[in-house]
Amino acid sequence: MTVSRTLLLVSARVDDRLRREVADGQRPRPEFVLLEEQHGVQLLDWSVLGARNQRSGWLSTRHAAAALRRMDGVDVLFSDGEHVGIPLALAMRALKINKPHLVLGHHLTTPAKARIFRRLHPDLAMSRILVHSPLQRELANRELGIPSEKLAVIPYYADARFWKPGGRV
Numbered sequence: 001m002t003v004s005r006t007l008l009l010v011s012a013r014v015d016d017r018l019r020r021e022v023a024d025g026q027r028p029r030p031e032f033v034l035l036e037e038q039h040g041v042q043l044l045d046w047s048v049l050g051a052r053n054q055r056s057g058w059l060s061t062r063h064a065a066a067a068l069r070r071m072d073g074v075d076v077l078f079s080d081g082e083h084v085g086i087p088l089a090l091a092m093r094a095l096k097i098n099k100p101h102l103v104l105g106h107h108l109t110t111p112a113k114a115r116i117f118r119r120l121h122p123d124l125a126m127s128r129i130l131v132h133s134p135l136q137r138e139l140a141n142r143e144l145g146i147p148s149e150k151l152a153v154i155p156y157y158a159d160a161r162f163w164k165p166g167g168r169v
Helices: 016-023 031-039 057-068 082-094 111-120 134-144
Strands: 006-009 042-044 076-079 101-104 128-131 151-153
Touching: 006 031, 006 057, 006 082, 016 031, 031 042, 042 057, 057 082, 076 082, 082 101, 082 111, 111 134, 128 134, 134 151
Parallel strands: 006 042, 006 076, 076 101, 101 128, 128 151
Antiparallel strands: none
């Protein structure tokens, strides 16, 4: 088996507790665990940073910096949200790092993020931005000037092993 050289920045703690809860059927299997299991994607999660489950600008910056320290060992980067994808993309541009960078975009057009996209163009260091609806794709293209060929619609993931019909209400 070939070892994946894809680094996925995960904005959550992927620790023994999460893995145990998934194995015991107490919670759905997150898509990042599935990517790790089936494709050998390397996870860079908050447990590596010693962080709790609370997103912040400072934590996103630390997360991006941790990814930069691993650049030599990876071929592709995948940011699980624009909150970490934007600082990583801006750092990659500043450092002239040219590697494929996939970003999952949840809400790109908030006022603060829109200003960053319009002024600093982090999308120049994003190979592809995945959004969850055609409307998000349209808005990112029209309002932020992100080329439509860089945007792709990917529906939300649902763990079919966990969420199955026939359960009690």
